[in-house]
Amino acid sequence: MTLIAVFVCSVSYAEETSSIRLEIEQLTSGEKHHFFGYIGQCLTIPWSADGRYILGLEIDRIDRLPTPPEFATVILVDAENHNKIIRLDKCHAWNPQQGTMFYWHPLKPKTQFFFNDRDVRTGRVFTVLYDIEKRKRVREYRFADTPIGNGGVAAHGSAFLAINYGRLARLRLVTGYPEALDWSKDEVAPANDGIFVVDIKTGKKRLLVSYRQLEKKIKQRYPDFEHSGLFINHTLWNRQGNRVYFFARAGWDGKGKRTNIPFSIHINGSNLQLHDKHIGGHPEWAEETVLIGREKSKQVLYDMEKKMVVGQIGTPDIFPDPEGDISLSPDGNWFVNGYKQNNKNYYAVYRRSDGAFVRSEGIDKGRYSGNIRIDPAPRWNRTNDAILIPGIAKNKTRQMFLLHVITSQE
DSSP, X not given: OOOOOEEEOOOOOTTSOTTEEEEEEEOOOSSSXXXXXXXXXXXXXXXXXXXXXXXXXXXXXXXXXXXXXXXXXXXXXXXXXXXXXXXXXXXXXOBTTTBTOOEEOTTSTTTEEEEXXXXXXXXXXXXXXXXXXXXEEEEEEOOSSSOOEEEEEOTTSSEEEEEOHHHHHHHSGXXXXXXXXXXXXXXXXXXXXXXXXXXXXXXXXXXXXXXXXXXXXHHHHOTTOOOSOOEEEEEXXXXXXXXXXXXXXXXXXXXXXXXXXXXEEETTSOXXXXXXXXXXXXXXXXXXXXXXXXXXXXXXXXXXXXTEEEEEOSOTTTOSOTTSEEEEOTTSSEEEEEEEETTEEEEEEEETTTOOEEEXXXXXXXXOOGGGOOOOOOEEOTTSSEXXXXXXXXXXXXXXXXXXXXXXXX
């Protein structure tokens, strides 16, 4: 039933290598729209552990942000059954950029995954743990005093970071869920809001760092700092699950100067650090304390502990937009940078072991912009040879595509 379209990427750049080629496969089809959402940073893998199922959302329209009553259908794409779509549940906490923050449970990655939801009546956001064998929700993480949603699951599977998506929607709409309850809206830097850590087994939460702490740290460095409200998105676990990197932001609501201040913190709440060097809008964790990001025109490696750039990936010719959407493969050997040109998304795939790389053909992203834009958002599979990407199909619906990475001996 699913229409598959395959295109072989032509290698037209002299510096590219013939040992790597890319094939684009349309994964989903139909009159409805299908997408995964969030950028594949920090081991955000859409595939189940056995590679059979790929998570996604099914929606009716992509020309505007959803209203609170509008739900997205939580789906699985069955790769072993002609990419059949299996509809599981409904979700009221999503947007076209982030989706619903899907994560397979690292301790049960064949059968369980997380997504965010919302009580339509109260606007309270919460996180769901769903089991595909039982075909039901096996747990909901609800907090009456602080209705928070998943912002990233640790690779070791013991906890997830959680944030106030109501605050995000109020201060930068594209990062949150429209009209979700924001319990901290009366303060620009509340002491009871920030980044939370939720223990997956016990369901208990703790506040890792508050906006009040961040504001104090910022004003120690920048005494004249003024803002109309701090918010945080991109809460990024490192691969070992012991450190978090994030940006404290302000000014995206049109009030005051836009501010993007990078921070890191140990997961036990110690060693809160403000970083002077900003390494782009979509950084990714590499090994240990090293992040991948941007410095001017370069794709760089930044050591969080040393607070300095310690290396570089590729060249500006390979990565024309080093601040694009980036993702490192689970084995750490493959790196992809997704970037935009006109109405298409492109992908540069780079092998770290020898510097070989190849670029994709352009994938139509339509003329959608602003809060409903379709960013490149690449996500690796578990076997390091395919990337889930978004695109516009021939019938003008938004669909999920696969970028297959095929290697051969030169």
